[in-house]
Amino acid sequence: xxxxxxxxxxxxxxxxxxxxxxxxxxxxxxxxxxxxxxxxxxxxxxxxxxxxxxxxxxxxxxxxxxxxxxxxxxxxxxxxxxxxxxxxxxxxxxxxxxxxxxxxxxxxxxxxxxxxxxxxxxxxxxxxxxxxxxxxxxxxxxxxxxxxxxxxxxxxxxxxxxxxxxxxxxxxxxxxxxxxxxxxxxxxxxxxxxxxxxxxxxxxxxxxxxxxxxxxxxxxxxxxxxxxxxxxxxxxxxxxxxxxxxxxxxxxxxxxxxxxxxxxxxxxxxxxxxxxxxxxxxxxxxxxxxxxxxxxxxxxxxxxxxxxxxxxxxxxxxxxxxxxxxxxxxxxxxxxxxxxxxxxxxxxxxxxxxxxxxxxxxxxxxxxxxxxxxxxxxxxxxxxxxxxxxxxxxxxxxxxxxxxxxxxxxxxxxxxxxxxxxxxxxxxxxxxxxxxxxxxxxxxxxxxxxxxxxxxxxxxxxxxxxxxxxxxxxxxxxxxxxxxxxxxxxxxxxxxxxxxxxxxxxxxxxxxxxxxxxxxxxxxxxxxxxxxxxxxxxxxxxxxxxxxxxxxxxxxxxxxxxxxxxxxxxxxxxxxxxxxxxxxxxxxxxxxxxxxxxxxxxxxxxxxxxxxxxxxxxxxxxxxxxxxxxxxxxxxxxxxxxxxxxxxxxxxxxxxxxxxxxxxxxxxxx
Amino acid sequence: xxxxxxxxxxxxxxxxxxxxxxxxxxxxxxxxxxxxxxxxxxxxxxxxxxxxxxxxxxxxxxxxxxxxxxxxxxxxxxxxxxxxxxxxxxxxxxxxxxxxxxxxxxxxxxxxxxxxxxxxxxxxxxxxxxxxxxxxxxxxxxxxxxxxxxxxxxxxxxxxxxxxxxxxxxxxxxxxxxxxxxxxxxxxxxxxxxxxxxxxxxxxxxxxxxxxxxxxxxxxxxxxxxxxxxxxxxxxxxxxxxxxxxxxxxxxxxxxxxxxxxxxxxxxxxxxxxxxxxxxxxxxxxxxxxxxx
Numbered sequence: 035x036x037x038x039x040x041x042x043x044x045x046x047x048x049x050x051x052x053x054x055x056x057x058x059x060x061x062x063x064x065x066x067x068x069x070x071x072x073x074x075x076x077x078x079x080x081x082x083x084x085x086x087x088x089x090x091x092x093x094x095x096x097x098x099x100x101x102x103x104x105x106x107x108x109x110x111x112x113x114x115x116x117x118x119x120x121x122x123x124x125x126x127x128x129x130x131x132x133x134x135x136x137x138x139x140x141x142x143x144x145x146x147x148x149x150x151x152x153x154x155x156x157x158x159x160x161x162x163x164x165x166x167x168x169x170x171x172x173x174x175x176x177x178x179x180x181x182x183x184x185x186x187x188x189x190x191x192x193x194x195x196x197x198x199x200x201x202x203x204x205x206x207x208x209x210x211x212x213x214x215x216x217x218x219x220x221x222x223x224x225x226x227x228x229x230x231x232x233x234x235x236x237x238x239x240x241x242x243x244x245x246x247x248x249x250x251x252x253x254x255x256x257x258x259x260x261x262x263x264x265x266x267x268x269x270x271x272x273x274x275x276x277x278x279x280x281x282x283x284x285x286x287x288x289x290x291x292x293x294x295x296x297x298x299x300x301x302x303x304x305x306x307x308x309x310x311x312x313x314x315x316x317x318x319x320x321x322x323x324x325x326x327x328x329x330x331x332x333x334x335x336x337x338x339x340x341x342x343x344x345x346x347x348x349x350x351x352x353x354x355x356x357x358x359x360x361x362x363x364x365x366x367x368x369x370x371x372x373x374x375x376x377x378x379x380x381x382x383x384x385x386x387x388x389x390x391x392x393x394x395x396x397x398x399x400x401x402x403x404x405x406x407x408x409x410x411x412x413x414x415x416x417x418x419x420x421x422x423x424x425x426x427x428x429x430x431x432x433x434x435x436x437x438x439x440x441x442x443x444x445x446x447x448x449x450x451x452x453x454x455x456x457x458x459x460x461x462x463x464x465x466x467x468x469x470x471x472x473x474x475x476x477x478x479x480x481x482x483x484x485x486x487x488x489x490x491x492x493x494x495x496x497x498x499x500x501x502x503x504x505x506x507x508x509x510x511x512x513x514x515x516x517x518x519x520x521x522x523x524x525x526x527x528x529x530x531x532x533x534x535x536x537x538x539x540x541x542x543x544x545x546x547x548x549x550x551x552x553x554x555x556x557x558x559x560x561x562x563x564x565x566x567x568x569x570x571x572x573x574x575x576x577x578x579x580x581x582x583x584x585x586x587x588x589x590x591x592x593x594x595x596x597x598x599x600x601x602x603x604x605x606x607x608x609x610x611x612x613x614x615x616x617x618x619x620x621x622x623x624x625x626x627x628x629x630x631x632x633x634x635x636x637x638x639x640x641x642x643x644x645x646x647x648x649x650x651x652x653x654x655x656x657x658x659x660x661x662x663x664x665x666x667x668x669x670x671x672x673x674x675x676x677x678x679x680x681x682x683x684x685x686x687x688x689x690x691x692x693x694x695x696x697x698x699x700x701x702x703x704x
Numbered sequence: 705x706x707x708x709x710x711x712x713x714x715x716x717x718x719x720x721x722x723x724x725x726x727x728x729x730x731x732x733x734x735x736x737x738x739x740x741x742x743x744x745x746x747x748x749x750x751x752x753x754x755x756x757x758x759x760x761x762x763x764x765x766x767x768x769x770x771x772x773x774x775x776x777x778x779x780x781x782x783x784x785x786x787x788x789x790x791x792x793x794x795x796x797x798x799x800x801x802x803x804x805x806x807x808x809x810x811x812x813x814x815x816x817x818x819x820x821x822x823x824x825x826x827x828x829x830x831x832x833x834x835x836x837x838x839x840x841x842x843x844x845x846x847x848x849x850x851x852x853x854x855x856x857x858x859x860x861x862x863x864x865x866x867x868x869x870x871x872x873x874x875x876x877x878x879x880x881x882x883x884x885x886x887x888x889x890x891x892x893x894x895x896x897x898x899x900x901x902x903x904x905x906x907x908x909x910x911x912x913x914x915x916x917x918x919x920x921x922x923x924x925x926x927x928x929x930x931x932x933x934x935x936x937x938x939x940x941x942x943x944x945x946x947x948x949x950x951x952x953x954x955x956x957x958x959x960x961x962x963x964x965x966x967x968x969x970x971x972x973x974x975x976x977x978x979x980x981x982x983x984x985x986x987x988x989x990x991x992x993x994x995x996x997x
Contacts, residue, residue: 137745143756153764160768160867164775603845603862615870629754632746661711668992
């Protein structure tokens with residue numbers, strides 16, 4: 035070792051401690067920098083030469099200290115976990131936001147909610163029933179129906195707008211992802227260059243990790259170390275960043291179910307986490323589900339009201355009245371071959387569910403208890419029920435009649451009744467010999483209507499039958515045909531002038547004139563307009579539920595009256611008002627909808643809370659590993675400062691020793 | 705488990721999280737207090753929500769039942785008054801007829817009695833056409849009068865019903881045919897027969913007396929029926945009133961807050977929030993920096 039080796043040792047110590055102090059300063063400066071990982075100086079002792087050399091005077095002491103490395107305190111495992119937790123939290127929180135917004139659309143429970151408007155709508159029917167001739171009550175009913183349908187329309191529009199907003203947001207977020215991806219790729223390049231050149235690049239890595247961490251909040255992210263310090267970032271369906279190359283994503287909103295695709299090849303990337311994953315879930319699942327639910331509510335209102343109001347046909351028992359358990363006995367009469375009528379009484383029961391048709395058939399057979407009579411009940415459980423009471427002997431003639439307050443019964447096709455239904459199987463009439471019936475207005479002379487039998491069973495059959503009927507009907511009478519093509523076809527005859535009374539009667543021998551088809555009601559007759567069956571609501575969902583134009587324009591066309599009753603009867607309105615009490619009515623459809631919304635929101639709230647806690651735990655662990663503790667830095671600072679002082683003192687000592695040698699040695703005897 | 709390394713920033717984040725959660729809870733309680741409602745959105749309590757919605761529709765339905773019932777009272781009350789008057793008129797007519805049957809009555813007296821019976825008959829026909837809110841109460845559902853000028857029944861026997869309770873209907877009218885009769889057995893014909901007999905055939909008057917008794921009985925039994933239905937409505941009204949109070953009470957239990965408890969809760973939350981604030985202020989201040997010189 036040379037005489038001046040000591041100075042070198044002191045110098046290395048000074049430089050190393052200075053570097054360590056600088057790093058401490060860097061740490062303290064970045065104590066609050068987002069994504070910063072604290073750095074630590076690794077020191078190593080410089081040992082003597084390991085290979086002996088000529089004139090070498092190695093004394094065995096070391097040669098000082100050096101900075102061997104500057105380490106980033108970072109735990110890759112915790113990083114990966116934090117990406118996963120961050121992604122899950124972003125997704126859940128986005129869904130939660132969407133559900134809370136849907137909740138606000140309904141504003142339940144309150145006096146302005148849909149429930150309240152439904153209740154008021156049913157009440158309005160009672161007011162019409164109380165004074166069917168009162169124009170004010172009818173106008174009020176129309177007003178309430180319009181308010182109800184408008185509110186449903188608005189709620190549906192609001193949810194659709196929320197979905198549009200979410201699509202706009204997902205677009206912005208995808209731009210953010212693409213920006214971050216480009217930056218990560220650039221940083222990868224810089225890091226690669228620095229690594230190859232052996233330059234310090236800890237802070238570049240910090241920046242890159244911060245970008246990946248931000249990315250993990252947006253999309254599902256996994257990161258893998260690549261070559262030369264680079265980082266590859268993968269998401270659902272492929273790599274976002276591979277080395278210095280970044281891939282971009284685009285939003286494909288061309289179909290109702292929107293998708294995220296890779297710009298390079300158009301393959302879908304189904305995002306399962308992060309804010310974007312959450313937004314996609316809300317756009318493709320949450321919002322459509324609640325829009326659909328609202329449509330179900332609107333359709334339940336439309337169907338149940340229309341069923342009673344106008345489109346109900348004799349011969350079928352509408353869904354609305356298949357549960358008769360609350361209304362007491364059914365009562366009707368029958369007679370075989372013109373004998374004296376026998377009265378049949380049957381206690382009301384619920385025949386609306388699975389097996390209801392069979393139960394009703396059994397109950398009717400037992401109540402009639404006559405081997406000469408056969409009862410068949412079909413349909414039910416979601417379909418209108420069809421009841422046939424006929425003679426066991428095909429040659430017997432069975433006449434059904436009403437008893438007391440139960441006059442409602444009707445035949446299936448073209449006779450007696452203003453509305454009729456043709457079953458799906460009977461829609462092909464092409465083989466029938468003749469199809470004739472008669473109509474008259476205001477008790478005048480009967481006109482015979484003759485229609486050439488045809489096949490009306492397929493698509494367009496209802497329209498063809500309507501055309502054929504209207505061509506054959508006398509002036510002043512119109513037929514409206516709906517259904518068909520697989521469902522029972524419904525025919526309503528109506529007088530063009532509401533003041534006219536129309537009667538339809540049978541002649542001819544068409545099989546559908548079989549008087550054995552009958553309808554039983556519990557003393558509550560079907561709603562039938564004075565004019566003929568007409569829907570109260572039209573539309574195919576919450577977005578276009580509307581009061582039928584004719585009724586909106588002229589509330590006197592509301593069918594408050596039951597068939598066969600006087601003009602001031604309110605039978606149908608009474609029945610409609612009771613829909614509000616129906617445990618399976620539109621109200622309950624709406625209530626289940628709101629409860630589902632509430633329950634789902636509550637669940638997601640809890641999940642967000644739990645996910646937030648685990649995210650916080652991971653972040654804390656990460657911070658514990660990578661964060662800057664000022665106390666620790668202060669201790670380090672003091673330690674390094676003292677070491678520096680000591681090194682300086684060591685240098686002074688060597689200096690003094692050399693001074694002694696150089697200046698004061700060899701002066702003996704001078 | 706080793707103690708986790710703690711940094712200033714960890715402390716800050718954790719303190720902030722806890723303060724946030726504490727403040728959030730305080731805000732929830734305050735929302736409850738200021739709105740007076742426990743359930744402000746469906747997710748606050750999905751099951752409470754369905755109960756609240758059902759009870760709300762129950763309140764509205766019952767209000768309507770009460771309106772329907774008071775409409776029914778109008779119909780039945782008017783029918784009752786009308787039939788009372790008709791019954792009194794029949795009493796008077798019977799007395800007059802007895803006077804006419806009295807042997808001491810001469811043709812002049814009988815003519816006078818016949819004239820008075822004519823007046824009573826017209827009065828009875830007016831009663832039979834009594835209108836409530838412009839509807840003849842004995843005309844069923846025809847919308848027109850119950851009897852025409854010639855005494856023919858031109859109404860129908862349709863029932864006028866009111867929804868008065870879930871699944872319960874009450875008929876609030878009586879058919880004119882049932883209380884005043886129609887055609888040959890109608891009250892109009894009975895009076896015409898009596899007037900005719902007073903003028904032309906006094907010996908046949910005993911048959912008319914029997915007819916008058918039939919007419920009287922019909923009116924009285926109509927009165928009894930009206931009374932019974934009125935009573936039924938009264939019972940239903942009392943029951944609906946009680947139900948309404950119960951439903952509102954239940955609704956209040958489900959929806960409304962317990963004010964005293966909520967105020968206490970707000971107070972507690974506020975205290976814990978303040979405690980958290982003051983503790984935080986002490987924890988986050990010092991570090992070694994403060995003590996190095």
